[in-house]
Amino acid sequence: MSPQITGGDALAWALESIGLDTLYAVPGGQLDHFFDAIQRMGPNRIRLLRPRHEQAAAYMAFGHARSTGTVGAYCVVPGPGVLNTLAALSTAWATSSPVLCISGQVPTHAIGSGAGYLHEIPDQLGILARLTRFAERIESPQSTGACIHKAMAAMLSGRPRPVSVEMPMDVMSESSVVSDIGQFVRPAVKAPDAGQIEEAAKRLASARRPLIYVGSGALDASQEITQLSALLGAPVGAFRSGRGVLDSRNPLSLVFPAARRAWAEADVVLAIGTRLKYPQMYWGLDESLKVIRVDLDSEEFDRHQSPEIAIKADARLTALALAEALTRHEMQINRNWTARISDIRRGVEGEISQHLSVQLPWLSAIRQAVPEEGILVDEITQMGYCSWYAYPVYGPRSLVTAGYQGTLGYGFATALGVAVANPDRPVVSINGDGGYLYTANEWATAMEYGIPLVAVVF
Structure with missing residues (x-):
């Protein structure tokens, strides 16, 4: 220079x-x-x-x-x-x-x-x-x-x-x-407090009906949370952003309506990287339900209701620490709980088949056509809403949404960026005919740079 x-x-x-x-x-x-x-x-x-x-x-x-x-x-x-x-x-x-x-x-x-x-x-x-x-x-x-x-x-x-x-x-x-631009030093990842980990492990080890609920803050902890789920026999629920943290094909994976039903019966909830907005605002808490929260943003802990244990730390490091701590406790997976989760899954899948009978065949066809590592980008349209519940997601960062912002017209151009950043992963953009036109002119960009993308317009 x-x-x-x-x-x-x-x-x-x-x-x-x-x-x-x-x-x-x-x-x-x-x-x-x-x-x-x-x-x-x-x-x-x-x-x-x-x-x-x-x-x-x-x-x-x-x-x-x-x-x-x-x-x-x-x-x-x-x-x-x-x-x-x-x-x-x-x-x-x-x-x-x-x-x-x-x-x-x-x-x-x-x-x-x-x-x-x-x-x-x-x-x-x-x-x-x-x-x-x-x-x-x-x-x-x-x-x-x-x-x-x-x-x-x-x-x-x-x-x-x-x-x-x-x-x-x-x-x-x-x-x-300019003598020197300098070097960027990435901030250190925050590890969990050992005392809080031990306290949380005690709660989880004694739980009879544990539930893990995840958001986008858990996307980089998929492997560790999958291990923790298996260790506890705990289902993992998610709404939009946390889908794929646990593979949809895992029998302990719950879409949002199924997570709602499990929440009503759980005795301990481990919430990782999630605002926990809907459960706390609409599903309700009672004295018998103990909530453990893991988040890097401490402002989320008391936004609606205070958890019993609040761990401000990285999701992956916390899941690892919890799994290690649980090995020091006597515990036994509650087979009645895992059987109940299977019943909840079947019931919700049946209701989805009934109520989304128009959308489900399309989403099923897309899922069958998209390879396992493929990425789906939703839109603010009926097919996008239904994908949150009815589209199987096999891994983290495989379903891209606008989150609570609900940004109409964001999808197609966003999918172009997804495709550029993931050249080895097939990308599909689903759109409504209105939102699609917000950025459909960017097909010219896709053609200029050879960006591979499939867009489906409903």
Whole structure:
């Protein structure tokens, strides 16, 4: 790296320093020096994909992040370019996805002036701050590396969240001596407290009807939770985001309606990486039901009702620690409980067959056609809703949804990002005829870059 570089060069090198190899971007005047810098870096450093619309750039970054658990990044011009991405950014927030928004900005001296510079809007950074965990302006080429590394640290500290940075166009074009971009050090993963693990293990070992309930915070703990489920004889329930943590073919895997019935009979619930919104708000708790919660976000513990044990720690490390601690306790799987779970599964499957008789054959046909490792991206449409209950999911990050944000029209462009990030996994996008048209123009992007994707429109 030359000691005399532009702010655009510093930004490109800083992105490479965090391991970024793909960027979804729509070029514009305030970003020229940044794209020149990427070009100067040479091939096979940062792959640049240019969709037709800013909303697609952000959705592709979201799909990239959601399907891999790694950072998905997009870059757009300020003002209307940024505003076009906010639905995707709010979806990333709702699903705790590690998305990085990079935006240009008017010249530093003009920010907040209302002078009418191209793409100027009031308080762009303030707007972004309300939808991200971290929003900061890069004020010089020399501070670029530190700012990007701070953004990444904020993104990955505890529960993942989207973050944003902006660089004014004069900073992007400024040439300065930058001696070192620096190295990004990923935040340490939080291990569980040993005392809490022992206390939770005692509760679980003595449970007669244990239930595990998971959300997206458990997606990277599938193997460990599968082991824990088998050890306890505990079913694993999920709504949308946690589906696939336990393979749908596992007899202890429960879709949402079945989890509701198991909840009513459980005596101990282990909730991992989930807001636990529906169970706590609508299913109810009584004094006989003991709840153990595992989450990286301590704000979730007391949002509705306080758990008996609250473990602020990584899901995978906690599941591992619990499995190890349980080996020190005497326990016996309650075969009556596992038999009851089988009855619940059969009953719910029968009701799904009856009530979703129109949608189920289509979802079954898609499941039969999609290889085991394939990924389904839903939409805000009847077929998408039904996929939460009736589409078998064989592994984590195999069903991508918009979570509670319910973002109509997000699906097709998101699926493009999923396909880019997972070139060895078949990807299917299911759409309603309305939401599909929000980003159907991005077929041009798919054709330009050879992105393999199957879209089904209902």
